[in-house]
Amino acid sequence: MVQLKNNKIQIISTSGIFKDKASFFLLIEFICGIFIVIYTSLWLIDYLLQGFWILWLLVPLSVYGCLYLFTFTTTFIAFLLLRLVNKIYPPKEGIFERDSKGWKFWRYRYWITYLPLWSVRALPLPWLDIAIYRIFGVKLGRNVCIYDGWVDPEFITIGDHTMTSLNTIIHSHLIYNDKLIIQHVEIGKNCIIGPQTIVSPGTIMEEETILGANSITKIGQLLEGGKIHVGIPAIKSIPILSIEESEKKLAKLGVDKYKKKQEGKIQEEKKE
Amino acid sequence: MSGPTSMKLASPTPVDARIRKKYLIIYFIIIFLSFIPLTIFENYYFTLFWVSGWTWLFWLLIPFNIIAGIYIILFSSLIVSKIFIMIVNLIHKPKEGIFQRDIKDKDYLFWNIRNLIKKWPLYVAGTNPLPWLKNKFVLRIFGVRIGKNTSCDQCWISSEFITIGNNVICGISSSILSYGIEMDKFYIKKINIGDNVEMGSKVVLMPGTQVGENAKIFAHSYTLPGQILEVNKNYGGHPAKLLEESK
Numbered sequence: 001m002v003q004l005k006n007n008k009i010q011i012i013s014t015s016g017i018f019k020d021k022a023s024f025f026l027l028i029e030f031i032c033g034i035f036i037v038i039y040t041s042l043w044l045i046d047y048l049l050q051g052f053w054i055l056w057l058l059v060p061l062s063v064y065g066c067l068y069l070f071t072f073t074t075t076f077i078a079f080l081l082l083r084l085v086n087k088i089y090p091p092k093e094g095i096f097e098r099d100s101k102g103w104k105f106w107r108y109r110y111w112i113t114y115l116p117l118w119s120v121r122a123l124p125l126p127w128l129d130i131a132i133y134r135i136f137g138v139k140l141g142r143n144v145c146i147y148d149g150w151v152d153p154e155f156i157t158i159g160d161h162t163m164t165s166l167n168t169i170i171h172s173h174l175i176y177n178d179k180l181i182i183q184h185v186e187i188g189k190n191c192i193i194g195p196q197t198i199v200s201p202g203t204i205m206e207e208e209t210i211l212g213a214n215s216i217t218k219i220g221q222l223l224e225g226g227k228i229h230v231g232i233p234a235i236k237s238i239p240i241l242s243i244e245e246s247e248k249k250l251a252k253l254g255v256d257k258y259k260k261k262q263e264g265k266i267q268e269e270k271k272e
Numbered sequence: 273m274s275g276p277t278s279m280k281l282a283s284p285t286p287v288d289a290r291i292r293k294k295y296l297i298i299y300f301i302i303i304f305l306s307f308i309p310l311t312i313f314e315n316y317y318f319t320l321f322w323v324s325g326w327t328w329l330f331w332l333l334i335p336f337n338i339i340a341g342i343y344i345i346l347f348s349s350l351i352v353s354k355i356f357i358m359i360v361n362l363i364h365k366p367k368e369g370i371f372q373r374d375i376k377d378k379d380y381l382f383w384n385i386r387n388l389i390k391k392w393p394l395y396v397a398g399t400n401p402l403p404w405l406k407n408k409f410v411l412r413i414f415g416v417r418i419g420k421n422t423s424c425d426q427c428w429i430s431s432e433f434i435t436i437g438n439n440v441i442c443g444i445s446s447s448i449l450s451y452g453i454e455m456d457k458f459y460i461k462k463i464n465i466g467d468n469v470e471m472g473s474k475v476v477l478m479p480g481t482q483v484g485e486n487a488k489i490f491a492h493s494y495t496l497p498g499q500i501l502e503v504n505k506n507y508g509g510h511p512a513k514l515l516e517e518s519k
Contacts, residue, residue: 034335118274
């Protein structure tokens with residue numbers, strides 16, 4: 001486990017991407033992907049040039065298939081490269097200095113996984129990105145939805161039926177000054193992560209937790225199960241209520257709209 | 273960890289719908305002109321390798337052809353829109369200040385036209401799968417000063433009246449906006465960001481913000497218009513306030 005002495009660090013969550021020689025991994029994947037797409041569709045091009053005009057009807061289908069073929073070949077090459085890089089330096093949690101070996105290999109891993117994730121999210125079926133995250137070693141349960149957020153491709157586990165919303169950030173890495181912090185993120189079953197939230201590295205969300213909109217978690221924070229957590233950082237916790245229960249509560253507090261609604265309900269009950 | 277599907281990473285270029293209707297023809301002219309160099313290039317590629325009988329080389333060089341095509345579109349769209357911008361700037365010079373949010377106001381009108389012209393190259397740069405010559409390069413051409421070793425390709429930056437120093441980290445999905453709209457007022461103010469500044473993810477810098485060197489802005493905070501952040505200090509909150517020195 002990573003231990004931080006400084007409390008103030010726990011609020012910042014910077015994540016910058018540095019362009020360097022490591023991004024040439026991406027070029028290898030790109031070129032290989034296009035090669036394979038071309039050589040698998042060469043037979044169709046050959047028939048078209050010979051004058052089988054009916055085959056033009058197959059062209060839209062071929063383009064559609066080629067898009068998927070491209071993403072999966074890049075994924076396959078990225079997977080092989082990732083295996084190779086991980087054999088040289090196995091990825092591990094901890095705090096790393098700038099220009100140390102851990103920092104360098106984190107950047108390698110980032111650039112290797114960049115293109116497959118970019119291309120799967122540019123496809124007409126962006127939900128497919130779950131498959132590619134699984135190939136890269138992220139443990140995802142059933143019915144998980146993560147295509148509308150920035151999710152790291154390592155050190156993350158997400159349980160079954162968890163939903164994430166627009167522009168959520170789930171990071172297992174964080175940059176502070178000249179240090180890189182990597183820590184495992186655990187999200188349980190049936191969780192909901194609201195829009196515009198940031199899940200910092202080391203966060204543990206228990207089962208059936210809701211992280212409210214616009215909130216941040218600290219590094220290594222534990223969110224209790226069965227509650228709504230809100231705030232920057234998420235300090236407040238509210239019990240989850242049904243709609244009727246929360247309306248009753250609001251009526252007690254004197255919110256006019258809900259008071260009238262409650263009175264109307266009581267009158268209806270009396271009539272019956 | 274690429275961007276969410278519903279959010280493109282092109283820089284923000286909002287255009288008033290009333291102005292967009294009138295000047296939409298400019299947008300199509302820019303797109304049309306920027307495709308001409310690509311067609312010339314593809315024509316030469318085809319005649320050189322296919323017609324002359326080097327078909328195996330034709331297929332072998334296709335990946336490099338696609339990479340070259342991406343950058344040819346980027347450069348040609350940049351050159352075309354830069355020429356358009358220079359012509360528009362000769363008619364009316366861009367300047368800071370508070371203006372009326374009205375089509376009759378010349379500054380508001382020309383700000384919208386500039387955005388309309390910049391939209392296509394910024395879109396091409398934002399959706400480029402390769403990490404070289406992305407948003408940073410295009411913004412630099414349009415007059416945003418960005419220093420060395422600055423990482424700012426994963427956030428939204430306005431395309432004018434901004435200077436960013438060296439070694440700055442702009443966090444993921446943060447936005448730096450040099451324009452604002454308040455009721456019927458429209459204002460443009462310059463933003464200055466010093467060297468070695470660290471910005472967390474989802475930070476919003478409002479117009480007129482001055483960030484000193486080595487300052488840090490914590491994640492998920494925003495600044496007030498015209499706020500000054502001092503050198504070597506930490507800021508955070510809604511709006512950003514000075515935080516105690518870390519021990």
